[in-house]
Amino acid sequence: MTVNLKNFFNPKVKVSKMGEFQELQSIDGLQISAVSADLYGDGRDDITLFYFHDGANFASVYTTSKVTSASINWNLKIKRHFVKALFVNTKNANTFTGIKGAQGLKEVANTLAKSLTLKSSQSPKGVTDVIKVTDLVFASTGVIGEEFPHTKIKNRIPELVKKLRLEQNKFVWFKAANAIMTTDTRPKLAYEECKIGTKLIKISGIAKGSGMIAPNMATMLGFIFTDANIPSVFLKSILKKVIGTTFNSITVDGDTSTNDMVAIFATGKAKNSKIYNILDPKLQDFEKALHRLSLNLAKQIVSDGEGAKKFITINVVGARSTNMAKNVGFSVANSPLFKTAIAGEDPNWGRIVMAVGKSGENIVANKVQVKIGNHIVAENSAVSKTYKEKDLKEYMQWDSIDIEINLNLGAGSFTVYTCDFTKDYVDINADYRN
Amino acid sequence: MTVNLKNFFNPKVKVSKMGEFQELQSIDGLQISAVSADLYGDGRDDITLFYFHDGANFASVYTTSKVTSASINWNLKIKRHFVKALFVNTKNANTFTGIKGAQGLKEVANTLAKSLTLKSSQSPKGVTDVIKVTDLVFASTGVIGEEFPHTKIKNRIPELVKKLRLEQNKFVWFKAANAIMTTDTRPKLAYEECKIGTKLIKISGIAKGSGMIAPNMATMLGFIFTDANIPSVFLKSILKKVIGTTFNSITVDGDTSTNDMVAIFATGKAKNSKIYNILDPKLQDFEKALHRLSLNLAKQIVSDGEGAKKFITINVVGARSTNMAKNVGFSVANSPLFKTAIAGEDPNWGRIVMAVGKSGENIVANKVQVKIGNHIVAENSAVSKTYKEKDLKEYMQWDSIDIEINLNLGAGSFTVYTCDFTKDYVDINADYRN
Numbered sequence: 001m002t003v004n005l006k007n008f009f010n011p012k013v014k015v016s017k018m019g020e021f022q023e024l025q026s027i028d029g030l031q032i033s034a035v036s037a038d039l040y041g042d043g044r045d046d047i048t049l050f051y052f053h054d055g056a057n058f059a060s061v062y063t064t065s066k067v068t069s070a071s072i073n074w075n076l077k078i079k080r081h082f083v084k085a086l087f088v089n090t091k092n093a094n095t096f097t098g099i100k101g102a103q104g105l106k107e108v109a110n111t112l113a114k115s116l117t118l119k120s121s122q123s124p125k126g127v128t129d130v131i132k133v134t135d136l137v138f139a140s141t142g143v144i145g146e147e148f149p150h151t152k153i154k155n156r157i158p159e160l161v162k163k164l165r166l167e168q169n170k171f172v173w174f175k176a177a178n179a180i181m182t183t184d185t186r187p188k189l190a191y192e193e194c195k196i197g198t199k200l201i202k203i204s205g206i207a208k209g210s211g212m213i214a215p216n217m218a219t220m221l222g223f224i225f226t227d228a229n230i231p232s233v234f235l236k237s238i239l240k241k242v243i244g245t246t247f248n249s250i251t252v253d254g255d256t257s258t259n260d261m262v263a264i265f266a267t268g269k270a271k272n273s274k275i276y277n278i279l280d281p282k283l284q285d286f287e288k289a290l291h292r293l294s295l296n297l298a299k300q301i302v303s304d305g306e307g308a309k310k311f312i313t314i315n316v317v318g319a320r321s322t323n324m325a326k327n328v329g330f331s332v333a334n335s336p337l338f339k340t341a342i343a344g345e346d347p348n349w350g351r352i353v354m355a356v357g358k359s360g361e362n363i364v365a366n367k368v369q370v371k372i373g374n375h376i377v378a379e380n381s382a383v384s385k386t387y388k389e390k391d392l393k394e395y396m397q398w399d400s401i402d403i404e405i406n407l408n409l410g411a412g413s414f415t416v417y418t419c420d421f422t423k424d425y426v427d428i429n430a431d432y433r434n
Numbered sequence: 435m436t437v438n439l440k441n442f443f444n445p446k447v448k449v450s451k452m453g454e455f456q457e458l459q460s461i462d463g464l465q466i467s468a469v470s471a472d473l474y475g476d477g478r479d480d481i482t483l484f485y486f487h488d489g490a491n492f493a494s495v496y497t498t499s500k501v502t503s504a505s506i507n508w509n510l511k512i513k514r515h516f517v518k519a520l521f522v523n524t525k526n527a528n529t530f531t532g533i534k535g536a537q538g539l540k541e542v543a544n545t546l547a548k549s550l551t552l553k554s555s556q557s558p559k560g561v562t563d564v565i566k567v568t569d570l571v572f573a574s575t576g577v578i579g580e581e582f583p584h585t586k587i588k589n590r591i592p593e594l595v596k597k598l599r600l601e602q603n604k605f606v607w608f609k610a611a612n613a614i615m616t617t618d619t620r621p622k623l624a625y626e627e628c629k630i631g632t633k634l635i636k637i638s639g640i641a642k643g644s645g646m647i648a649p650n651m652a653t654m655l656g657f658i659f660t661d662a663n664i665p666s667v668f669l670k671s672i673l674k675k676v677i678g679t680t681f682n683s684i685t686v687d688g689d690t691s692t693n694d695m696v697a698i699f700a701t702g703k704a705k706n707s708k709i710y711n712i713l714d715p716k717l718q719d720f721e722k723a724l725h726r727l728s729l730n731l732a733k734q735i736v737s738d739g740e741g742a743k744k745f746i747t748i749n750v751v752g753a754r755s756t757n758m759a760k761n762v763g764f765s766v767a768n769s770p771l772f773k774t775a776i777a778g779e780d781p782n783w784g785r786i787v788m789a790v791g792k793s794g795e796n797i798v799a800n801k802v803q804v805k806i807g808n809h810i811v812a813e814n815s816a817v818s819k820t821y822k823e824k825d826l827k828e829y830m831q832w833d834s835i836d837i838e839i840n841l842n843l844g845a846g847s848f849t850v851y852t853c854d855f856t857k858d859y860v861d862i863n864a865d866y867r868n
Contacts (some may be wrong), residue, residue, distance in 0.1 A: 067791030067799045096799070098816025144784025145817050258791055336770070340860050350578025353530050354692055357501030365501045365530070382532025383579050385537050423857040426774050 022191040022296075024173040024204040027225045028053055031266025032172055033163035034179035037156040039091035039142075039149055045179035047153055049160050050086040050223065051116065053123075054188060056265040058083045058137065059236035061243055063260035069095040070105045070148065072261060073137035081232030084135035086223065086265065087112055088180050090208075091142040092149055095258040104150030109133040111154045115161040139221050139261050141182055141208065168204070177206040181220055184208050188300040194289035196272035196282050201228045203289055207297040209304075222247060222262035222297055229268035234278050238287050239264050244292035250302045250325075250417045251333045264290075302417045307424030310342055311400045313415070319412035322325030324361050328405060329416035331359035342401060347392035349377040355404060367408040372401070440667035456625040458607040458638040458732075461659045463488055463701025466606055467597035468613035471590040473525035473576075473583055479613035481587055481626035483594050484520040484657065485550065487557075492517045492571065492701040493670035495677055497694035503529040504539045504582065506695060515666030518569035520657065520699065521546055522614050524642075525576040526583055529692040538584030543567040545588045549595040571696050572653050575616055576643065602638070605775070611640040614655055618642050621732040628723035630706035630716050635662045637723055641731040656681060656696035656731055662720060663702035668712050672721050673698050681726035683760075684736045685767045693861045698724075738850045741858030744776055745834045746851070758795050762839060763850035765793035773855030776835060781826035782813040790839060801842040 055113040058081050062072050071094055087108070091398040095100045113131045120129040140148075165172065177187030188207040193200060209220035230238075238264065247262055275283060303311050314332050319325035332338055335355040341348040352370050356363060366381040373395045395401075468482040492515050496506050521542070528535045547565045554563040574582075597608065611621030622641040627634060636736035657849055666674075673696065676682040681696055709717060737745050748766050753759035766772055769789040775782040786804050790797060800815040807829045831836075 064794075065788070065791035066793075066795070066797045067787050067802075093784070096812055096815055096817070098814055102817065143782075144787055145812060146784075147817075258788055292496060343860060348577075350527070350530060350580075353501050353578055354499070357499035357692055359500075360498075361500070363500050370500075378579060379532060380532055381530055382534065383530070383581075421860060423860045426777060426857045426860060428853060 011280040022189070023170050024168070024189055024191045025202050026168040027202055027204050027267060028227045028269035030168065030225050030265075031164040031166055032168055032176050033160050033165065034176050034269045035156055035160050035163060037089070037149070037152045039089065039152060043172045045175065046090045046154060046386040047160055048088045048119050048176050048179040049112075049164065049261075050088075050176075050225070050265070051164050052084055052267055053120070053129075053264060054267065054269075055082050055084055055135075055231040056267045057081060057230060057235055058263065058265050059232050059239050060261060060263035061135070061239060063258060065258045065260075067095065067154045068149050068256045069093055069140050069259045070097060070101045070314050071140040072259065073102070074105055074138050075108075075150050075261070078134060078137065080134065083137050083265070084131050085112065085116060086137045086139065086263065088221065088223075089142075089153060090140075090180060092140060092146055093142045093259050094140040095424050096145045097148050104148040105138060106133070108153050108157070108167065109138070109152050111157045112136060114163075115157050119161050119164070130216045137263065139223075139259070139263075140260050141180070141221055144258060167310045173204060173206065177208075180206065180208045182208065183306055184304055186304055188297050188304070190293045190296040190300070192289040192293040194285040196228055196270070196275075196286055199272040201226060201272065201286060201289070203228075203293055205297055207301055209301045220247060220260050220262070220301060222294070224262070224264040224290070224293065226264065226266050227268070228266050229270060229272050230283070231274055233285065234275060235264050235266055237278050238283065238290060242287065242291045242294050245415070246291060246298045249415060250298045251330060262294075299417055302419050305419035307427065308419030309399075309422055310420040312342060312403065312419060313400070314405065314406065314416045314418065316345040316405045316416070317413040318406040318408045318410060319361075319414070320407075320410040321412040322414055323412070324407070325412045325414035326416070327361050328356055328363070328407065329397070329414050331355045332403070332405070333416045333418040336421055339418070342396070343420040344391070345396040345423045347372055347377065347389070347396050351404065352403060355380060359384070363407055364409065369406040369408065371404040371406075372396075373398075404410045435798060444489060456623070457604050458602070458623055458625045459636050460602040461636055461638050461701060462496050462661045462703035463490065464602065464659050464699075465598040465600055466610050467594050467599065468609050468845030469590055469594050469597060471583070471586045473523065473586060479609065480524045481590060481594055482522045482610050482613040483546075483598065484610075484659070484699070485595075486518055486576070486600050486699060486701055487554070487563075488701065488703075488746065489518055489569075490701045491515060491664060491666040491669055492696035492697065492699050493666050493673050494695060495673060499518040499692045499694075501529065501692045503574050503693045504531060504535040505574040506693065507536065508543070508572050509541055509695070512568060512571065516566065517571050517699070518565050519546065519550060520571045520697065521572065522573045522655065522657075523576075523587060524574075524614060526574060526580055527576045527578045527693050529578045530576040530580045531579065531596050533580050533583045538582040539572060540567070541584050542587050542591070543570050543572070545591045546595075546765050549591050553595050553598070559595045571697065572778055573657075573693070573697075575614070575655055575693050578692060582601070607638060607640065610733060611642075614640065614642045616642065617740055618738055620738055622731050622738070624727045624730040624734070626723040626727040628719040630662055630704070630709075630720055632708035633704045635660060635663075635704050635720060635723070639727050639729055639731055642737055643735045654681060654694050654696070654735060656728070657722070658696070658698040658727065660698065660700045661702070662700050662702060663706050664700050664709055664717070664720070668709060668717065669698050669700055671712050671722060672717065676721065676725045676728050679849070680732045682727060683849060684732045685764060691848055696728075733851055736853050739853035741856040741861065743833075743856055744854040745832070746837065746853060747851065748837045748839065748850045749847070750839045750841065750850070751847040752840040752842045752844060753795075753848070754841075754844040755846040756848055757846070758841070759846045759848035760850070761795050762790055762793045762797070762841065766837070766839070767850045767852035771856055773852070776830070777854040777856045779827070780831040781806055781811065781823065781830050786837060786839065787812060797841055798843065803840040803842065805838040805840075806830075807832075
């Protein structure tokens with residue numbers, strides 16, 4: 001992307017539609033650390049710990065893939081939704097690693113529980129909090145099928161726990177967001193504030209992912225932390241609702257990962273009045289803020305799509321239903337021919353029409369209107385009378401390309417975000433393991 | 435592909451599994467010509483005519499896209515299944531060209547009908563055969579949405595008709611197969627013989643297509659000519675059956691074209707005994723021959739996939755149904771991450787497992803066994819105990835890669851053919867219109 005990296009530390013610079021970077025605030029009740037377990041062999045941070053010293057309500061959404069990582073299998077077994085820590089490793093997906101992978105994770109969990117219990121016993125409170133393995137949530141991302149390096153990880157857990165700090169300034173967040181990256185070229189961070197009743201609520205979120213991104217959250221990790229006091233069951237409802245039009249409305253290559261996970265942790269430290277009902281109007285502001293934050297992170301992921309040079313917004317309107325609009329949008333967004341045309345700065349709207357046609361939806365060809373930017377390019381089954389190749393060619397040089405497809409059949413609409421398909425994508429992915 | 439082009443003229447050289455090139459024979463009752471209408475501006479042949487002077491039974495299958503070309507719309511209106519000619523143009527898809535595109539095609543049809551009627555009146559038979567526009571079948575391939583160059587085409591029709599010759603040697607077939615190409619790097623041709631009763635039957639086929647190839651025949655033109663005497667309605671049944679496991683079992687990029695068409699024309703000149711029943715055992719040999727020919731052409735298309743360097747066979751077995759096997763096969767074959775790994779000669783079987791998982795099919799992860807070549811790479815939810823990276827790396831350097839995925843759930847199977855995803859694909863498609 002042509003996003004200026006130096007702007008990433010300047011919260012005033014808005015990176016247009018591509019997702020903004022904001023300065024993250026400390027979330028009371030949370031401690032963070034990240035160190036290197038030398039999984040990459042180059043000393044970069046690769047294990048990250050988020051510790052809730054007084055616990056946090058927790059809700060999570062996972063990949064729809066039928067092949068899932070040991071960490072997701074672990075989380076799915078957690079019955080309680082009040083947890084003590086989230087542990088993340090990169091480089092190794094711990095997927096298709098068999099019984100050994102599951103056992104390795106268990107050993108890591110045991111070591112982590114012991115280390116955190118020890119830390120708790122040394123706290124000024126003087127009360128030892130016994131942390132159990134069932135208080136722990138895990139996430140992994142990286143290569144599928146390679147042996148899980150549990151020994152290397154276990155050896156570094158004491159240091160990881162030792163480095164936990166109560167305050168998170170922007171550099172702490174930045175370090176954590178970097179530590180969870182794989183092929184990402186930049187960290188993804190977002191921050192929002194809202195009110196629940198009279199209390200100010202903070203929400204800080206980080207994410208990773210640049211390949212295997214597709215609907216239903218392909219190789220995407222998203223971790224959201226808030227000091228709101230909201231029961232897990234309501235967190236889950238709100239998260240599920242928000243994800244549909246944010247993390248699940250993006251695609252890089254149509255591939256779906258085995259390790260996807262978006263989770264929210266609420267420490268309750270903001271001490272807002274208790275919520276008894278999901279319909280409580282006090283939650284509306286929170287839901288909106290969570291939506292903004294999630295959409296922002298989702299857009300940052302697309303902007304950082306492997307090899308991506310352009311951010312593409314595909315807005316499908318006039319569909320018979322939301323679902324129809326969504327299918328048409330993803331049919332275009334996942335078309336390699338469309339994506340390579342955008343990479344070539346070619347206003348080849350014929351490929352948009354092709355992708356609309358192959359969506360499987362019952363569209364009516366002569367009703368379809370296609371706009372690129374503000375230019376109507378096709379309508380009445382033909383090129384638009386106002387079509388000017390020169391204007392379009394100019395527009396195609398922009399970093400952010402807007403496509404509007406009006407099916408003129410109803411009131412359903414959906415917006416999909418994606419990126420172009422460049423030679424760099426092939427380079428990155430042909431060589432990923434080397 | 436690393437297929438040696440000089441072998442293309444040597445019918446004895448078998449191009450392994452990638453589809454073979456055979457010397458095509460003349461089909462009695464058919465005349466062929468190809469000339470340049472200067473649609474590309476470089477003098478290459480771009481319009482091709484197949485004329486059946488005594489008519490031919492005809493059956494055809496078209497794209498499933500909801501956006502279709504003017505030529506497909508034309509063919510769909512043909513009520514009779516006994517036709518006189520097939521006309522093919524490249525460079526321009528005549529799709530999303532509105533009323534003007536349809537009118538342009540009509541003008542071409544009128545000119546062609548007149549020219550062929552005139553030719554007929556000059557034949558030694560002394561009987562004028564009045565050719566109507568409804569006796570004509572059309573196919574177009576090329577850029578979507580550009581104005582159909584009907585004037586340029588019309589002007590060259592007299593010359594095209596004049597050049598028709600009764601005999602087709604291998605050079606005539608080669609010229610025709612070249613004339614229908616777009617981004618193809620080589621012509622696709624296949625030949626088969628069989629018997630119906632005591633009569634020898636010849637089948638010659640040509641095809642084009644290298645991008646926008648996906649199930650249901652994306653940007654694929656396939657034309658098959660035979661001297662068999664088979665009613666159109668039976669031709670249609672056999673063609674539909676054969677296509678499922680041949681032209682519809684290949685994919686290059688998952689994109690589906692607006693112009694796909696596979697058609698068969700039978701002149702009846704072999705004078706085999708009449709067929710009254712689709713279950714007539716005399717048809718079995720013909721069906722097998724048509725299947726071999728179609729699979730051969732389909733494989734040639736995949737081998738010539740845009741930018742392709744490797745031919746990939748994905749054999750899914752042990753599925754609960756054929757459909758399940760097919761979905762899993764295409765999920766892998768259309769995964770950009772899998773295809774780029776193959777391009778990088780990386781035995782990254784994790785991406786195969788990922789693509790199996792995302793197929794949407796209800797697979798059981800710990801039952802899945804994956805083989806690359808003869809090497810078992812994954813089983814019991816983990817890397818195989820016999821896995822040797824060195825052996826795999828060697829195998830990945832081959833031009834033709836075999837993947838077997840055993841779901842171990844039932845007896846359903848399906849084979850999908852595809853190619854790798856290289857930087858050249860992006861190059862070709864980012865720049866297609868320039």
